[in-house]
Amino acid sequence: MKVTVKLFAFFREDRFIKEDRELPEGTTAGQIVDDLNIDREEVGVLLLNSRHCKFDKILQDGDIYAIFPVIGGG
Amino acid sequence: MEVERTIRNGLATEDQKALRQATVSIVGCGGLGGRTAELLVRLGIGTFILTDPDIFTSSNLNRQIFCTPQTLGLEKARVLASELQKINPVANIYFHVQTFSENNIKNADVVIDGLDSAKDRLQLAKLCRSHSIPLIHGAVKQWYGQAGVDSETSPIIDTLYSTPETDSTPTVFPMTVALIAAMQATEVCKWILQKESPLQNGWLQCDLLNCDYDQILQDKT
Numbered sequence: 001m002k003v004t005v006k007l008f009a010f011f012r013e014d015r016f017i018k019e020d021r022e023l024p025e026g027t028t029a030g031q032i033v034d035d036l037n038i039d040r041e042e043v044g045v046l047l048l049n050s051r052h053c054k055f056d057k058i059l060q061d062g063d064i065y066a067i068f069p070v071i072g073g074g
Numbered sequence: 075m076e077v078e079r080t081i082r083n084g085l086a087t088e089d090q091k092a093l094r095q096a097t098v099s100i101v102g103c104g105g106l107g108g109r110t111a112e113l114l115v116r117l118g119i120g121t122f123i124l125t126d127p128d129i130f131t132s133s134n135l136n137r138q139i140f141c142t143p144q145t146l147g148l149e150k151a152r153v154l155a156s157e158l159q160k161i162n163p164v165a166n167i168y169f170h171v172q173t174f175s176e177n178n179i180k181n182a183d184v185v186i187d188g189l190d191s192a193k194d195r196l197q198l199a200k201l202c203r204s205h206s207i208p209l210i211h212g213a214v215k216q217w218y219g220q221a222g223v224d225s226e227t228s229p230i231i232d233t234l235y236s237t238p239e240t241d242s243t244p245t246v247f248p249m250t251v252a253l254i255a256a257m258q259a260t261e262v263c264k265w266i267l268q269k270e271s272p273l274q275n276g277w278l279q280c281d282l283l284n285c286d287y288d289q290i291l292q293d294k295t
Contacts (some may be wrong), residue, residue: 008279008288009218017284044234047290052233066290068279069214070237071220073244074106074190 001025002063003032008068011038023059030055033067044070076164080118089267092110094120097264099182101174101198103150105246106212107188110262112139115158117263121166122158125178126151126188137248168253174198180205184262187211187224190244193234199224199231210261211277212254212292216245221257222277223265228292230277250282 006018015036023032029046033055045068046053059065080090098119100107103126111122129149134141138150140157155169170178176196179185185202189195195211202209202224209224211231224231234248257278264271272278276291 009281010215012281012284017281017286041237044237049154050291068234068290069215070192070235071218071244072190072192072235073214074102074104074188074212074248 001027001059003027003059003061004064005036006064006066007036008066009071010067011036011042011067013074016062027059028055028064029053029059032059033064036067038067042069044068079162084116085267092100092266093118093263096183096185096266097121097123097181098186098262099123099125100154100186100188101178102186102188102190103154104128104134104188104190105248105251105289106214106255106258107186108139108141108154109149109251110186110188110210110212111154111158112161113259114262115165117159117259118162119165119262119266122155122168123178123182124151124154124167124169125172125174126154127171127173137246137251159272174201176201176205178212179207182207185209185263186258186262187213187231192238194245195231196235199229203229206267208274210258210265212258214244214246214250214254216247217250217283218234218280219250219254219280220277221254221261221273221280223261223271223274225274228275230292233292247282250280253280253282 047066100111130141130145140153145153151171155167165208190283203226212221222230279288
């Protein structure tokens with residue numbers, strides 16, 4: 001299946017802004033975070049097709065999946 | 075001078091009056107808070123409530139507008155009050171050198187998030203919602219920033235800070251602070267003038283490195 005993965009803020013550094021990924025059926029939101037070597041503790045928001053999701057959510061063909069870090073400075 | 079002060083805003087008289095009659099509470103008078111305050115006093119906001127428990131230190135010099143070698147060691151809220159008063163001597167400016175509480179926000183029309191911790195932001199957002207006052211959120215980290223309006227119908231702070239914080243001293247560029255503070259000031263202006271804004275239903279994610287700006291809009295709860 002094909003999923004579009006979008007990264008935000010410093011998660012883009014040494015990775016990508018947006019990428020279409022070919023993934024095995026049953027891949028979870030958390031597995032993509034792990035595959036990208038993103039520390040789960042740094043993740044602020046996960047959006048699947050503009051709706052919130054959790055790490056255990058199973059992705060579907062055609063999904064658009066966005067991963068945001070926590071940004072905290074002021 | 076009082077009419078000429080804001081004449082180049084080009085606003086209708088009643089809109090400029092609405093800004094003059096508005097009260098803005100700024101919670102956190104550092105990078106975002108100081109910049110937003112400077113913009114809003116020039117815009118013509120009439121009353122400010124400034125709250126910050128801290129003093130200026132040398133690591134603030136890279137981004138906090140009124141932090142200079144001369145103000146190091148001085149209370150941020152007191153310095154900001156003094157600088158705003160210089161820009162507009164007839165503005166009403168109240169300042170509190172303390173951590174925020176209900177008393178610092180309850181009389182405001184709008185509250186500015188100038189904080190730098192998730193825990194404080196969650197607490198401030200809850201407090202603002204309990205008084206039905208919008209919280210104009212901003213946050214920065216080096217090349218990246220975000221801004222949006224937290225309210226009862228769009229509680230973005232709960233979304234953005236649902237996980238515990240891992241980065242206690244974020245890196246912050248002055249350019250990112252200036253951009254996000256300008257967005258916060260703009261959202262204040264629109265809220266007071268009752269203009270709709272996409273950021274009342276979500277937030278804007280800003281990437282200055284790639285010049286990439288995304289509106290993340292949420293369904294109303």
